Amino acid sequence: MMGEEAEILPLSALQHFLYCPRQCALIHIEKVWEENRFTAEGRILHTRVDSGDSGKRGQVSEDRAVPIRSQRLGLYGVADVLEMRPGPDGKSIPFPVEYKRGSPKIEPWDRAQLCAQAICMEEMLDVEIPEGAIFYGTPRRREKVVFNQELRELVQINCQQMHELMKNGVTPQAEYGQRCRGCSLVRACMPKLGKKQKVETYLLKGLQE
Amino acid sequence: MKKLLNTLYITSQGSYLSKDGECVVVKSAEGQKKRFPVHVLDGVVCFGNVLCSPFLMGHCAEKGLSLSFLTERGRYLAAVHGPQSGNVLLRREQYRQADDPDAAARVARGVVAGKVANSRAVLRRCLRDYSDRVDVERVQGAVGVLDGCARRLRSPVSLDEIRGLEGLAANTYFGVFDELVLSKEQAFGFNGRVRRPPLDNVNCLLSFVYTLLAHDVRSALEAVGLDPQVGFLHRDRPGRPGLALDMMEEFRSFLADRLVLSLINRGEVETKGFTKKESGAVFMDDNTRKTVLTAWQKRKTDEVTHPFLSEKIPLGLAFHVQARLLARYLRKDLEGYPPFFWK
Ligand code: SF4
Numbered sequence: 001m002m003g004e005e006a007e008i009l010p011l012s013a014l015q016h017f018l019y020c021p022r023q024c025a026l027i028h029i030e031k032v033w034e035e036n037r038f039t040a041e042g043r044i045l046h047t048r049v050d051s052g053d054s055g056k057r058g059q060v061s062e063d064r065a066v067p068i069r070s071q072r073l074g075l076y077g078v079a080d081v082l083e084m085r086p087g088p089d090g091k092s093i094p095f096p097v098e099y100k101r102g103s104p105k106i107e108p109w110d111r112a113q114l115c116a117q118a119i120c121m122e123e124m125l126d127v128e129i130p131e132g133a134i135f136y137g138t139p140r141r142r143e144k145v146v147f148n149q150e151l152r153e154l155v156q157i158n159c160q161q162m163h164e165l166m167k168n169g170v171t172p173q174a175e176y177g178q179r180c181r182g183c184s185l186v187r188a189c190m191p192k193l194g195k196k197q198k199v200e201t202y203l204l205k206g207l208q209e
Numbered sequence: 210m211k212k213l214l215n216t217l218y219i220t221s222q223g224s225y226l227s228k229d230g231e232c233v234v235v236k237s238a239e240g241q242k243k244r245f246p247v248h249v250l251d252g253v254v255c256f257g258n259v260l261c262s263p264f265l266m267g268h269c270a271e272k273g274l275s276l277s278f279l280t281e282r283g284r285y286l287a288a289v290h291g292p293q294s295g296n297v298l299l300r301r302e303q304y305r306q307a308d309d310p311d312a313a314a315r316v317a318r319g320v321v322a323g324k325v326a327n328s329r330a331v332l333r334r335c336l337r338d339y340s341d342r343v344d345v346e347r348v349q350g351a352v353g354v355l356d357g358c359a360r361r362l363r364s365p366v367s368l369d370e371i372r373g374l375e376g377l378a379a380n381t382y383f384g385v386f387d388e389l390v391l392s393k394e395q396a397f398g399f400n401g402r403v404r405r406p407p408l409d410n411v412n413c414l415l416s417f418v419y420t421l422l423a424h425d426v427r428s429a430l431e432a433v434g435l436d437p438q439v440g441f442l443h444r445d446r447p448g449r450p451g452l453a454l455d456m457m458e459e460f461r462s463f464l465a466d467r468l469v470l471s472l473i474n475r476g477e478v479e480t481k482g483f484t485k486k487e488s489g490a491v492f493m494d495d496n497t498r499k500t501v502l503t504a505w506q507k508r509k510t511d512e513v514t515h516p517f518l519s520e521k522i523p524l525g526l527a528f529h530v531q532a533r534l535l536a537r538y539l540r541k542d543l544e545g546y547p548p549f550f551w552k
Contacts, residue, residue: 029296030434030540031296171542173542188533190533190534199319199538199543199546202547203319203322203548204363206516206550207326207359207360208359209356
């Protein structure tokens with residue numbers, strides 16, 4: 001089923017899913033959209049690379065805002081920057097670069113996202129892509145990402161689970177945790193609701209004389 | 210949930226609204242221009258003959274800004290919606306539950322519980338603050354009847370009975386509403402709620418404030434992806450915003466009615482601001498309308514603690530919170546719909 005036109009999902013959904021499956025469902029099933037400071041900043045950072053320009057720096061040619069997709073993952077999207085680097089046998093090797101606001105993450109979200117991009121490109125160009133990089137806004141620096149087996153499996157499994165979730169169309173219950181603090185949907189999600197008093201108790205209290 | 214932003218009310222006839230970059234440009238009939246950045250707005254409400262460029266309409270739709278057109282006197286005409294409006298799964302769930310009398314009764318019970326408790330709270334507040342100026346016995350009597358309604362609602366009730374209780378609560382409350390009008394001016398006498406058209410000044414004010422409330426509630430429902438037409442308490446009727454009417458029940462007394470009362474009781478609206486037409490229908494003039502709009506805007510910025518969430522929010526966000534809670538209930542994140550209880 002994966003990869004069929006109707007089932008294909010944007011790459012960003014995978015990142016949402018990795019962060020929190022409920023967030024993914026709120027955005028991609030319930031169509032909740034929240035613009036806050038973080039997403040706005042992310043957008044500004046992106047307008048720079050979204051211009052679709054390409055250029056050449058020495059041996060490395062650079063393409064920006066490259067549309068990509070993968071049948072196998074059932075994903076489509078746009079890669080920020082695709083560098084083509086000269087390989088040992090003269091053929092050039094794609095090297096994806098993603099721009100992120102904020103600082104490098106311990107969790108594998110950003111790396112998995114980049115790896116998914118690489119898998120898309122591998123499928124489209126029929127090449128192997130061993131590594132890429134993430135450019136972080138604070139501090140401004142590049143982190144190399146190696147697309148090893150472990151990371152590829154993480155992407156594969158999460159894609160599968162995400163498609164499962166989308167097919168069922170049921171938003172998972174919230175689990176309040178640390179990540180909720182940095183979540184742009186926290187107000188729409190109301191993750192603490194589960195811990196609130198029972199609605200019936202509340203209703204009875206409100207109706208008291 | 211969004212931040213509480215401003216609603217731009219355009220009441221000057223012949224104004225033209227257009228988009229310039231990220232701004233709404235309002236050009237008056239006399240040619241004066243004013244600019245408002247889009248990001249500080251959550252809606253634009255146009256009264257009467259106000260024109261609007263398609264690009265501004267598109268921009269509002271894209272940014273999730275509500276853009277509505279009402280007649281000069283506040284009757285709803287139309288609103289602009291973008292291509293990506295709403296969430297079909299949530300709406301389906303709303304329709305399913307609205308079609309099922311038991312499921313509908315569960316939501317309706319919450320809504321009417323809010324209405325009854327809040328109407329009662331308004332009457333009690335009046336007894337507490339003005340026991341020397343009101344007919345205590347009369348108002349007490351009404352509180353007693355509302356107590357009875359509240360008692361009935363403490364256990365599950367059928368949809369028909371809930372509708373009956375809603376009617377009883379409304380009649381009882383409006384039956385003593387004249388006591389709450391403290392102004393000794395004849396012009397602000399009140400003999401019960403009359404709509405379409407309002408035949409006295411108080412009803413004229415009430416109708417107008419209800420329009421503002423309806424607009425805000427409707428936008429909030431749309432923003433969370435619910436269909437404002439399909440209600441639980443209010444039966445479907447073509448052109449009637451059933452769900453918006455449902456959700457307004459919680460807010461009418463403590464928000465809309467008290468606003469009207471304070472405008473009258475503090476003398477912020479005057480008799481000369483109203484005119485009576487041949488037919489007996491009463492209209493307010495431009496200045497009075499502006500006074501009401503300003504008071505409404507200001508009231509929405511007052512901070513309250515949301516009774517269920519125990520979070521401080523500006524009152525104007527309460528519609529959004531309630532819409533969100535209803536959506537979360539329909540989505541089964543909550544085991545009931547918690548209305549907004551005013552304390
Ligand atoms: S607030 Fe928490 S539970 Fe809700 S979507 Fe965000 S991270 Fe997930």
